[in-house]
Amino acid sequence: MFTTIQDLGRPGRRAAGVPPGGAMDRFALVAGNRLVGNPEGTAALECSLSGPTLVALRSCLVAVTGADFGLTLNGVPAPDWTGIFLTEGDRLAFRGGRRRGARVYVAVAGGLEAERWLGSAATYLLVGRGGVHGRTLHAGDELGMAGPMPRPAVAGRCLPVGLRPAYAQEPELAATAGPHARLLSPASRRAFFQERWTVSRDADRMGYRLEGETLQIKGEELISFGLTMGCVQVPPAGQPIVLMADHQTAGGYPVVAGVARSALPLAAQLLPGDHLCFREVTVETAQAEWRRQRAALDDLR
Amino acid sequence: MPAPRSLRIDPLGDAALLVELGRRVDTALNTRALALAAALRKRRDVREAVPGYASVTVYYDPEQVTYRGLVGAIERLADARPPAAPPGRLHRIPVVYDGPDLESAASELGLSVETLVRLHSEPTYRCFMIGFVPGWAYLGPLPEALRLPRRRVPRTHVPPGSVAVAGAQTGVYPLPTPGGWHLLGKTSLRLFLPQSDPPSLLRTGDRVKFFAVHADGGPS
Numbered sequence: 001m002f003t004t005i006q007d008l009g010r011p012g013r014r015a016a017g018v019p020p021g022g023a024m025d026r027f028a029l030v031a032g033n034r035l036v037g038n039p040e041g042t043a044a045l046e047c048s049l050s051g052p053t054l055v056a057l058r059s060c061l062v063a064v065t066g067a068d069f070g071l072t073l074n075g076v077p078a079p080d081w082t083g084i085f086l087t088e089g090d091r092l093a094f095r096g097g098r099r100r101g102a103r104v105y106v107a108v109a110g111g112l113e114a115e116r117w118l119g120s121a122a123t124y125l126l127v128g129r130g131g132v133h134g135r136t137l138h139a140g141d142e143l144g145m146a147g148p149m150p151r152p153a154v155a156g157r158c159l160p161v162g163l164r165p166a167y168a169q170e171p172e173l174a175a176t177a178g179p180h181a182r183l184l185s186p187a188s189r190r191a192f193f194q195e196r197w198t199v200s201r202d203a204d205r206m207g208y209r210l211e212g213e214t215l216q217i218k219g220e221e222l223i224s225f226g227l228t229m230g231c232v233q234v235p236p237a238g239q240p241i242v243l244m245a246d247h248q249t250a251g252g253y254p255v256v257a258g259v260a261r262s263a264l265p266l267a268a269q270l271l272p273g274d275h276l277c278f279r280e281v282t283v284e285t286a287q288a289e290w291r292r293q294r295a296a297l298d299d300l301r
Numbered sequence: 302m303p304a305p306r307s308l309r310i311d312p313l314g315d316a317a318l319l320v321e322l323g324r325r326v327d328t329a330l331n332t333r334a335l336a337l338a339a340a341l342r343k344r345r346d347v348r349e350a351v352p353g354y355a356s357v358t359v360y361y362d363p364e365q366v367t368y369r370g371l372v373g374a375i376e377r378l379a380d381a382r383p384p385a386a387p388p389g390r391l392h393r394i395p396v397v398y399d400g401p402d403l404e405s406a407a408s409e410l411g412l413s414v415e416t417l418v419r420l421h422s423e424p425t426y427r428c429f430m431i432g433f434v435p436g437w438a439y440l441g442p443l444p445e446a447l448r449l450p451r452r453r454v455p456r457t458h459v460p461p462g463s464v465a466v467a468g469a470q471t472g473v474y475p476l477p478t479p480g481g482w483h484l485l486g487k488t489s490l491r492l493f494l495p496q497s498d499p500p501s502l503l504r505t506g507d508r509v510k511f512f513a514v515h516a517d518g519g520p521s
Contacts, residue, residue: 250432
């Protein structure tokens with residue numbers, strides 16, 4: 001079990017070396033919150049690889065979004081991406097066996113009680129802050145609700161499949177060419193945007209190391225500069241790294257691409273062994289795809 | 302006046318961009334980066350502007366400004382002469398020079414340990430950038446006589462407070478992390494301050510002077 005409390009992160013502290021952090025799949029977090037009537041950045045559970053078993057200590061409204069781990073309610077298959085009403089003693093579980101994706105989000109009407117650090121409840125494991133004592137959840141932890149349900153609880157609100165991100169085990173990630181794409185050899189620049197990449201075992205909330213064609217990049221190490229989620233770095237060995245939510249805030253490796261915001265939820269749902277490819281887009285195209293994706297969430301308000 | 306030749310602006314995805322003012326470790330370039338970041342932070346369409354050695358990474362709100370529009374505004378701002386920068390705050394950091402790499406670094410550099418310590422604690426370093434992990438400060442430039450490549454095999458665990466050098470840089474590990482720098486000593490001073498906001502003791506533009514102390518805390 002690798003479950004933490006996450007929200008939309010703590011922006012504004014990068015100049016002190018603190019990454020925003022927060023949910024890897026921000027679309028799923030926001031959708032879950034909207035389905036239960038919460039403000040979009042309310043703290044919720046992010047469950048990686050396999051889900052926990054959750055027992056309701058009192059009645060509440062929840063929504064489970066993101067990956068599909070085979071959600072069950074009291075042993076019976078239950079719909080995800082849908083508001084579900086739980087009464088005391090109800091048991092939410094996952095049948096296990098990964099069916100699609102890597103991370104499930106559990107949003108609760110009223111939000112989860114959590115420790116806040118620098119304006120966010122997001123768990124940041126490196127410094128042990130946020131969420132539940134800055135750590136992953138343990139069996140036996142009791143989670144409180146942060147407040148009353150924000151509006152009358154309505155179960156059954158649902159986000160149709162067609163409005164969810166196109167999660168896949170081999171997604172195409174829209175990405176802009178990065179500042180140092182020019183340092184790639186012409187053949188490597190073509191390969192970067194055409195070849196299939198594999199997520200290596202070295203993949204966590206900080207970033208994913210990819211395996212595939214060895215990229216030829218002009219050797220110089222650059223002087224360090226600020227980074228963001230989605231930056232694709234190429235260390236001298238030529239295997240790229242995609243930076244994810246808890247990424248290092250600065251680095252000196254060449255950045256050859258930046259994954260578009262609309263494609264980050266697809267990246268967030270990948271596991272070691274999954275494949276991906278990059279599709280080069282302009283900034284304007286990427287922003288238009290983001291607006292289309294967000295429009296689906298606005299229908300849920 | 303046209304934008305300086307060396308200015309480059311490129312996207313980092315669809316809500317951030319990188320402004321590169323140059324490619325050298327240079328106080329004047331770093332001062333320009335700080336001034337540009339400060340000017341950009343005043344804009345409503347900019348969420349964060351983080352100065353690097355010779356760059357600014359800008360996180361913007363695409364609902365308020367187009368990429369092209371922001372690039373134009375940055376080119377105009379980068380042309381402006383930066384206001385005279387006040388000297389950064391000066392921090393004096395006590396160091397017990399007893400690190401596990403002290404002797405091997407000295408012999409690799411062809412120096413005595415005493416000379417290495419004196420050369421490391423002599424300059425006033427500039428904090429060129431904060432980043433990598435919370436509270437990490439990139440300090441420099443290191444005297445030429447102390448420059449070593451990174452260790453061939455990085456350590457998997459470097460204790461916080463370790464004072465280290467690599468290339469033209471020196472720094473203090475704020476957190477227990479892996480690291481490939483040469484460990485010269487340690488300080489009791491905490492650089493990551495989780496109870497403070499911002500949670501970093503040092504800021505870009507600050508100045509740092511190390512001084513040697515004995516393990517019991519007295520002057521060396």
